Amino acid sequence: MQRFLTILLLLCAATAMRAAGNAAVKDVHINVQIMPNGDAHFTEIWTVDVRRGTEWYLGRENLGAMEIRDLTVTDETGRLYTDEGAWKTDRTLQQKAGRCGIVDKGDGDYEICWGIGSLGEHSFTVSYRLTHFLRRLTDADAFNHMFVNPMPDAPEHVLLSIRPADSSTVLTPDNTRVWAFGFLGNVYVTDGAVVAETAGPMQGDEASVIVMVCFDLDLFGPAAQRSGTFEEMKERALEGSDYGTGEGEVPLWLAIVVLVAIALVLLLLIIYVVLEYTGVTSSRPVYGRCRVRTWSRDIPLNGSLTAAYHVLSEARPLLGDYSERRFLSALILRFVYQGIVQVKGERHSTLRMLSFEGPPPAPSQFEGIVDRELYHILRQASGSNLLLEANELKHWGESEENGRVMHRWINNLSDRCGIICMAQKLEDGQGHFTKEGQAKARGVPELRNYLRDFSLLSERGVDDVALWDDYLVYATLFGIAQRVTEAFRRINPDYFHMGDRSIDPVGTVILANSFSQSFRHGSSSYEAAQQRASGGGGRASFSGGGGHSGGGGGGAR
Known part of the structure; x- marks a missing residue:
C-alpha cells in the first residue's frame, strides 16, 4: 500500500515538474553485455528534448574498483564525438559541442558527460565498458546496480536488457534470479536475457532503475572477487522493499491454530458469500452501489478493454x-x-x-502492453508460416519455455490492469476506486445491461450498427456473446454479411474461445511445474535496492 501511495503522490506532481525541467527524457534503451571475465559493455540510447543547458551528464557513483573505459558518444546524425578524457564543465555550448569525457569526482564516483550541441530533440548513443561489473561471491556471481539514476527530468520509458556477450551462454530462470527496485514495472528472464521495463512514465526525482541479478557459478568467470554471500547482498537489497521475506517452515503452534480455526473460517465464508451476493463487499467499492440497474449504449472507459476487465474482476462476486x-x-x-x-x-x-502474414502492427495500433504482448506471443507461436491453429497453440504452450511465457502474461494481468486504471484515475494510490472512478466504472455494467436487453435496439435507433463489432467484443468479455448474436440475427441479419468477412461473427467468437482455451492450457501446464521459490521475476519494488553500485543523478545542465 505504501508503494501505491508513493506513486500517487509522485503522479500529482509530475506534470509541473516536467514542464519546469531542463529536458524531457522520452525514451531510454540500455543494452548490457556481460563478458566472461565479468566486465560489462553498456550501450545506452537516450532520446531527449533539451530545453536548457550546455551538456548532458550521467552519474556513475559508488563504483568502487570498477572503472569506465572505451567511452564513445554519437548523436542522431551519426557523428562520433571526440573523447577528451577529463571533462571540463565550465565551458560554453559551442565549446562542448561534439565532445565527451569523464569527470572523476574521487572515491569511485564519476560522471559521463558530453555536449548537447544545440537545444531541441536529440538521440544520443553512449557506449562504454565497466570493468569488474560482475563480482564472484562465495555462493554465486552477482551484481546490484543502478542503471538509471534519480533525476529531475525522469524518463517516460526505460527498457533494459542484460545478456551474456558469449552467445553460447544462455540465461534461464533456472540459472538466473532477478529482482528490481525503484520503478513501476517488471523484470524477467526471457529469451536468454534479463529484461526490465517501466510500465509508465517514471515519476519524481527519486525514481530509478535498480536491478539485482544472481547467476549460478558456472556461467561466468569474473576476475573480481568479493567476500560474503549472495544471501547477505540480497538481505540488504530487500530491506524496506515490498518483496516477500522468503519461505520457511510453518511452526507447529501455527499449524495447530489453523486446524482449530477451520470451523470459524467456514462460518465466516458463509457470511462472506452472503455479503458478496448482496454487493456489499465487492460491487459497492467499485461501483459506489450494490447493484447497477441503469443501461448505456456507450463503450466505457475510452474503449479500454483492459480497464473494463479490471473493473469486472474487482467487482465480481465470490x-x-x-x-x-x-x-x-x-x-x-x-x-x-x-x-x-x-x-x-x-x-x-x-x-x-x-494468419499473422505481413509485418507486425505498429505499437500505436494496440491499447497497451497487455494486448501488444499477447499479439506477439500468438505470432511467435504461429511459426515460420505465420498460420496458427488452436491445437497448434495448445501444443506450442506445452513446452516449458513457451508455457512460461503464457503463464507470465496471465500472471501479470492484475498488476498491469491496475496500472492502467491508475492512469485513467479510476483508483487512488491504495487501489481503491475514487468517486469519479466509480462513476466511470459503472459504464461497464451499464453496457452489459444494454446488451442483455438488446432487443430494444429498434426502439433506441439504428445508429449503433457501426458499433456492433465492439458490442460483440464486450459481449464476449461479459460471457453473453451467444445471447447478443441471437439478438443481432433478429434485429439486423444483414450484419452477418456486411463488409469483407472471412467468417461469420458466431464462428469468430467460437474461434476466439478455442484459442483462449489453448492459451490457458499452456499457462496451466507451466503453473503445474516446479517453480523457483524466489528471484523468478515479476513486478519491481518501488522501494529497497540498498547496497547497489551506480547512481549520482543525470540530465541536462
Whole structure:
C-alpha cells in the first residue's frame, strides 16, 4: 500500500515538474553485455528534448574498483564525438559541442558527460565498458546496480536488457534470479536475457532503475572477487522493499491454530458469500452501489478493454467467473475485427486458423502492453508460416519455455490492469476506486445491461450498427456473446454479411474461445511445474535496492 501511495503522490506532481525541467527524457534503451571475465559493455540510447543547458551528464557513483573505459558518444546524425578524457564543465555550448569525457569526482564516483550541441530533440548513443561489473561471491556471481539514476527530468520509458556477450551462454530462470527496485514495472528472464521495463512514465526525482541479478557459478568467470554471500547482498537489497521475506517452515503452534480455526473460517465464508451476493463487499467499492440497474449504449472507459476487465474482476462476486479466459477471447476477437490478424480457412469450417502474414502492427495500433504482448506471443507461436491453429497453440504452450511465457502474461494481468486504471484515475494510490472512478466504472455494467436487453435496439435507433463489432467484443468479455448474436440475427441479419468477412461473427467468437482455451492450457501446464521459490521475476519494488553500485543523478545542465 505504501508503494501505491508513493506513486500517487509522485503522479500529482509530475506534470509541473516536467514542464519546469531542463529536458524531457522520452525514451531510454540500455543494452548490457556481460563478458566472461565479468566486465560489462553498456550501450545506452537516450532520446531527449533539451530545453536548457550546455551538456548532458550521467552519474556513475559508488563504483568502487570498477572503472569506465572505451567511452564513445554519437548523436542522431551519426557523428562520433571526440573523447577528451577529463571533462571540463565550465565551458560554453559551442565549446562542448561534439565532445565527451569523464569527470572523476574521487572515491569511485564519476560522471559521463558530453555536449548537447544545440537545444531541441536529440538521440544520443553512449557506449562504454565497466570493468569488474560482475563480482564472484562465495555462493554465486552477482551484481546490484543502478542503471538509471534519480533525476529531475525522469524518463517516460526505460527498457533494459542484460545478456551474456558469449552467445553460447544462455540465461534461464533456472540459472538466473532477478529482482528490481525503484520503478513501476517488471523484470524477467526471457529469451536468454534479463529484461526490465517501466510500465509508465517514471515519476519524481527519486525514481530509478535498480536491478539485482544472481547467476549460478558456472556461467561466468569474473576476475573480481568479493567476500560474503549472495544471501547477505540480497538481505540488504530487500530491506524496506515490498518483496516477500522468503519461505520457511510453518511452526507447529501455527499449524495447530489453523486446524482449530477451520470451523470459524467456514462460518465466516458463509457470511462472506452472503455479503458478496448482496454487493456489499465487492460491487459497492467499485461501483459506489450494490447493484447497477441503469443501461448505456456507450463503450466505457475510452474503449479500454483492459480497464473494463479490471473493473469486472474487482467487482465480481465470490463465485463469479470474470476470468482471464473471457478476456483472452475478447482480445483475440478484437484483433480479428481490427484487421490485426486475419481468419483463414473455409467459412463455417472447424479447421480455422489465424494468419499473422505481413509485418507486425505498429505499437500505436494496440491499447497497451497487455494486448501488444499477447499479439506477439500468438505470432511467435504461429511459426515460420505465420498460420496458427488452436491445437497448434495448445501444443506450442506445452513446452516449458513457451508455457512460461503464457503463464507470465496471465500472471501479470492484475498488476498491469491496475496500472492502467491508475492512469485513467479510476483508483487512488491504495487501489481503491475514487468517486469519479466509480462513476466511470459503472459504464461497464451499464453496457452489459444494454446488451442483455438488446432487443430494444429498434426502439433506441439504428445508429449503433457501426458499433456492433465492439458490442460483440464486450459481449464476449461479459460471457453473453451467444445471447447478443441471437439478438443481432433478429434485429439486423444483414450484419452477418456486411463488409469483407472471412467468417461469420458466431464462428469468430467460437474461434476466439478455442484459442483462449489453448492459451490457458499452456499457462496451466507451466503453473503445474516446479517453480523457483524466489528471484523468478515479476513486478519491481518501488522501494529497497540498498547496497547497489551506480547512481549520482543525470540530465541536462
